[in-house]
Amino acid sequence: MLLAIDCGNTNTVFSIWDGEKFLFSLRTSTEYQRTADQYFVWWDTLTRHHGLVRPEITGVVISSTVPRVVFNLRVFTDRYFGIRPLVVGKPECLLPVGVRVDAGTQVGPDRLVNTVAGYDKYGGDLIIVDFGTATTFDVADKDGAYIGGVIAPGVNLSLEALHMAAAALPHVDITHPDHVIGTNTVACMQSGIFWGYVGLIKEISARIKQEHGRPMKVIGTGGLAPLFQSHAPVFDEFADELTMHGLVTIWAYNKEQGTV
Numbered sequence: 106m107l108l109a110i111d112c113g114n115t116n117t118v119f120s121i122w123d124g125e126k127f128l129f130s131l132r133t134s135t136e137y138q139r140t141a142d143q144y145f146v147w148w149d150t151l152t153r154h155h156g157l158v159r160p161e162i163t164g165v166v167i168s169s170t171v172p173r174v175v176f177n178l179r180v181f182t183d184r185y186f187g188i189r190p191l192v193v194g195k196p197e198c199l200l201p202v203g204v205r206v207d208a209g210t211q212v213g214p215d216r217l218v219n220t221v222a223g224y225d226k227y228g229g230d231l232i233i234v235d236f237g238t239a240t241t242f243d244v245a246d247k248d249g250a251y252i253g254g255v256i257a258p259g260v261n262l263s264l265e266a267l268h269m270a271a272a273a274l275p276h277v278d279i280t281h282p283d284h285v286i287g288t289n290t291v292a293c294m295q296s297g298i299f300w301g302y303v304g305l306i307k308e309i310s311a312r313i314k315q316e317h318g319r320p321m322k323v324i325g326t327g328g329l330a331p332l333f334q335s336h337a338p339v340f341d342e343f344a345d346e347l348t349m350h351g352l353v354t355i356w357a358y359n360k361e362q363g364t365v
């Protein structure tokens with residue numbers, strides 16, 4: 106079985122791929138101090154909970170937006186599975202799509218993985234909007250190459266920033282507000298964030314399409330994509346677990362090329 110690990114700035118997700126489907130996902134906060142042994146205790150408890158006792162892991166693929174966490178993940182996979190992971194962004198990890206950006210730019214591996222997944226599922230000329238710690242727009246060209254995009258603050262980060270910077274603004278959770286005109290502080294903040302992001306997504310997508318000059322499909326993914334899509338359709342499609350799909354695709358490609 107393949108273990109796919111997606112480390113974001115907020116959360117780290119482990120998913121087990123049995124060759125045909127994902128069996129389940131485990132989510133933990135991203136902390137570079139977490140040791141290999143701590144990962145194992147967590148892993149062993151939760152895989153048992155899902156009915157797998159010491160699953161036989163034969164491959165590991167990692168995408169990490171936090172370079173520091175990779176060290177302990179490497180120790181974890183080496184110590185407990187005897188495996189050297191394939192790490193997206195490292196020179197030995199080949200990508201099935203091109204990357205055409207300014208020389209010397211370090212593209213976030215999650216964005217490359219999303220682009221690979223998007224191209225595999227939908228073909229080229231895509232805008233992939235991912236709601237994580239940041240809200241990112243990844244643009245895939247006709248041939249699937251990653252050609253750049255947009256980085257905006259994440260939804261929860263924006264709410265947190267309002268709370269941190271203004272003494273009278275509480276911590277609130279994102280939700281779909283019934284009205285645009287808020288009649289209390291929480292409703293005002295929820296409206297600002299929800300409708301503000303709807304506007305952001307529409308405006309940025311429209312401008313990307315104009316600049317790109319060819320019809321494009323807009324794909325939404327990440328924890329908060331369904332909330333937006335269900336109340337204010339801003340995507341052509343919602344893709345669940347797009348990053349995980351990309352990790353499996355990259356693993357399969359490297360297997361084909363003989364790099365793993």
Ligand SMILES: Nc1ncnc2c1ncn2[C@@H]1O[C@H](COP(=O)(O)OP(=O)(O)OP(=O)(O)O)[C@@H](O)[C@H]1O
Binds near residue numbers: 114115332
């Ligand atoms: N209705 C909701 N209200 C608040 N948060 C939500 C809601 N639905 C999902 N989430 C959040 O979305 C997160 C899942 O999003 P996702 O995995 O795409 O990104 P992330 O883990 O927040 O960021 P990153 O991948 O950058 O670490 C969950 O951890 C949860 O906190």
Ligand SMILES: CC(C)(CO)[C@@H](O)C(=O)NCCC(=O)O
Binds near residue numbers: 114170212214215241
């Ligand atoms: C933008 C984030 C934080 C989104 O997870 C990540 O992709 C990242 O750290 N990117 C590096 C810069 C870039 O992608 O251009």
Ligand SMILES: [K+]
Binds near residue numbers: 113235237238327348
């Ligand atoms: K993510």
